[in-house]
Amino acid sequence: MQEKHVEVAVIGAGSAGLGAYNAARAHTDSVVMIEGGPYGTTCARVGCMPSKLLIAAADAAHAAHDAKAFGVHIDGNIRISGRDVMARVLHERDYFVDGVLESVERIEAEHRLRGHARFESATTLIIDDHTRIHAERIVIATGSSPDYPEFLKAAGERLVTNNDLFYWEDLPESVAVFGPGVVGLELGQALSRLGVRVRVFGVGGAIGPISDPEVHKQAYQHFNEAFYLDARADTRDVTLADDGVNVTFVERDSGQEITERFDYLLAATGRPPNLKGLDIANADLRMEEGLPVFDRYTLQCQHNDETLAPIFIAGDANAELPLLHEASDEGRIAGDNAGRYPDIRAGRRRSMLSVVFTEPQIALAGLTWSDIQKRSKGSYAIGEVDFSDQGRARVMRKNRGLLRVYGEQGSGLFLGAEMIAPEAEHLAHLLAWCHQQRMTVAQMLEMPFYHPCLEEGLRTALRNLNAELRQGPAMALHCLDTGPGC
Structure with missing residues (x-):
């Protein structure tokens, strides 16, 4: 040797x-x-x-x-x-x-x-x-x-992960996706939009990295308008069938046990x-x-x-x-x-930034809702904006989603955000940068906001948060200071 x-x-x-x-x-x-x-x-x-x-x-x-x-x-x-x-x-x-x-x-x-x-x-x-x-x-x-629970192995050669999917030469007719995490949501929605019959099955109720219950509620609604998603699925059996795999489960809406055949079972249950x-x-x-x-x-x-x-x-x-x-x-x-070594030095860690490239996109920046729940009650406030009536979002027919922003009482520091929103990748970057710079909500509101942009929706959420922090005026209904739908 x-x-x-x-x-x-x-x-x-x-x-x-x-x-x-x-x-x-x-x-x-x-x-x-x-x-x-x-x-x-x-x-x-x-x-x-x-x-x-x-x-x-x-x-x-x-x-x-x-x-x-x-x-x-x-x-x-x-x-x-x-x-x-x-x-x-x-x-x-x-x-x-x-x-x-x-x-x-x-x-x-x-x-x-x-x-x-x-x-x-x-x-x-x-x-x-x-x-x-x-x-x-x-x-x-x-x-x-990729890893997956033992019962999915019954799908045999029809069990795939993202490691296998990106070697396909053609798209199948149908795919059962297990795991509504980042990988499962992105690939499940993409396959559905490309004409593949998709059902997405979860276990514990989680949808991507979302921890904010209000954002979770919106995500569940929006995704189910596009494809079948059951985040708490009752899956009874998985068996290999001729040229496919059979999945037996309790149908979410009817409560009936049904068996459905899929070409493949995509395991997106963790890495x-x-x-x-x-x-x-x-x-x-x-x-x-x-x-x-x-x-x-x-x-x-x-x-x-x-x-x-x-x-x-x-x-x-x-x-x-x-x-x-x-x-x-x-x-x-x-x-x-x-x-x-041995001159060990601490490296700078950046503010947390995570994006799920679905439509609408999911994004987290800074501290999450679950993080701020560890703080004492009354030490933080929450602001939000619903994108259903946001001007630029309506123009693009992408007026779906919810952005929730968190701030610290007293200091007015911006703490973090969770969202399901149009082009959330860009909003999340702005928010992560502000968090890393330890900006206050008031300082963020001093920044320029062009009209008409999705960022005006972010400003609405920040204004709402500033009011909840008692560091700014109450929200003005249908504010027109830079145009309609801001």
Whole structure:
């Protein structure tokens, strides 16, 4: 077996791993990056980018069907070619993957190692059966993988995850989606808009990352106008059938038990960290609920005796915030600390920002409703705007959704927001920036708001919040200070 000595070993070449490698290289040339799967990152290959390509096709189909509402009549039938849709998705997906591969190829060959890593000790890794790495510091950046409950395995070869969907060459006629989280909602709605018969089944009642009950209520209503969603489904049986899978469930509205056949069952029931197979027990790390205990500002892990270990964990592997920009940030923090060790430094963590690319979009910024519920009653206030009568939203026929904003009593600080709203990705960015700058609601209201824009809806919510914080006047009904519908 080959023996190799390095200062820093990075396990994983995804978004967090690449960030960790580059940050560590700023301090030392003695770095190796180990990857046991395909290069290309989850985001580029089977995550963020191909899902947005599918959603873009779905939005085009929806716009064509909705054109007559604007007086635009498309002659003849609108035909969706599943093969053409998936051909573009795969072609563009490969373009994004190639970009990542080019970045990996620019890394010196002696700094890249192929194979699955497992811990032999806290400072020793075995790579398959060919190399033993002696590393002074180690970064775990192994990402995550789809997982699903045992009963779904009865679907056999008809059980797919997003890892499989983005290798389809054509669209099926029907799909049962299990899990109304981010992946399930995005793919379920996109497939539905592309003419696929879709039913989405949940268990605990959650819809995406929403914790605000009022936003949840609106989301449940809006999605059920477009496709069948039961967030608390009573699923009785899943069986493999000829050329498909049978799902037996209690129909939400009728209460009747029915069996329905689908071409595929899409499991979107979570992505746990890739820690199995690492033999992480050999690293003597303190574990809680199956995950290493770590400092979120340094990403450094602890030994069982609670002393600090020369091991760092970043990205989806630590299961804290499974978002690409967070994985990149964490990779840089972990890699920087592994490279400069023992001069450990706290990295700056950004305000929370999360977006679900459905229509309407779901977004969170700063503290969530569940976060502020941990505060004492009376220490915060809530403002809101309903987009059903918001001017620009009505112009675009996207006047659906609810934005709720949270502020701190006394200081007037903006705390956070949850929303289901048209083009929420842009509103959420503005709000996350304001939260990170620790702005007050009054300061936010001093910013310019152009007319007519969706941002005027945000201003309405902030005015409502400012009044609830008793730091501004009560809301004026049908305010016309910059035009109608603001």
